[in-house]
């Protein structure tokens with residue numbers, strides 16, 4: 277039997293998607309205003325809805341994710357890729373398995389190449405970044421992009437689901453961001469575009485939490501849009517005030533019309549901004565305590581004078597000392613305004 281929490285996640289996502297598809301069918305809006313479904317016809321959409329119903333029914337009666345051949349468990353990451361999968365890997369021929377394994381290796385390779393080769397150099401701003409996958413293929417992602425006017429874009433993301441499906445989603449995300457990012461000076465619009473793109477694939481049972489940041493050096497302003505991501509922490513040097521940059525919209529791929537907002541914040545010399553994924557605040561020690569936002573805030577308050585590099589090193593050590601080995605992927609990005 278599959279883990280209850282995992283099943284509940286599947287149920288939620290399937291339900292949300294099913295309702296979105298039903299609304300699409302009912303909607304009398306002109307084609308151009310509807311969610312983009314990759315050119316699906318109404319018949320095809322009805323069929324996909326039926327598949328959602330079958331899966332939801334399967335969850336209810338305990339058949340979802342159970343192998344049709346041996347009653348064993350269908351691998352979770354294969355279900356995340358295609359929720360209609362109903363046979364476990366054991367029944368694949370060695371040739372079929374070999375192909376799947378190659379896919380997996382390819383996914384890992386693709387992902388290693390997805391991470392940025394270097395951290396951008398920006399006068400007056402220090403940036404330090406660190407990422408560590410808990411598994412071969414990780415669900416964390418970060419990247420940088422440049423705007424034509426010289427402003428910098430930064431993104432940190434966490435893909436729900438691990439393995440092949442996650443890495444496929446990520447390579448999509450990277451390609452989309454590198455193309456769309458520089459064209460969109462308003463991050464809310466960028467988030468909406470990404471949301472549209474992700475929702476085209478109706479069988480992909482996954483979503484992405486994402487923090488988009490634009491550093492506008494000339495105006496001394498950061499613009500951000502938080503799509504369901506862990507809130508980054510911003511410390512003002514002057515007053516010592518801590519701000520959590522909370523979500524301004526849902527995770528990408530979760531709702532048809534995201535309704536994203538972007539916000540702006542002035543930055544000054546000495547301010548510090550820390551972006552991260554849930555692997556940081558949810559790192560657990562052997563007593564099941566989480567590292568949590570309070571410990572992060574304490575660390576920020578105690579070490580804000582450090583350079584970005586030193587701060588990052590120290591924070592990594594603090595988390596390792598607290599949790600021992602990591603169960604989840606961990607990504608941290610430190611930005612210090614000089």
Ligand SMILES: [Zn+2]
Pocket residue numbers: 343344345346347348349363364365366367
């Ligand atoms: Zn089986």
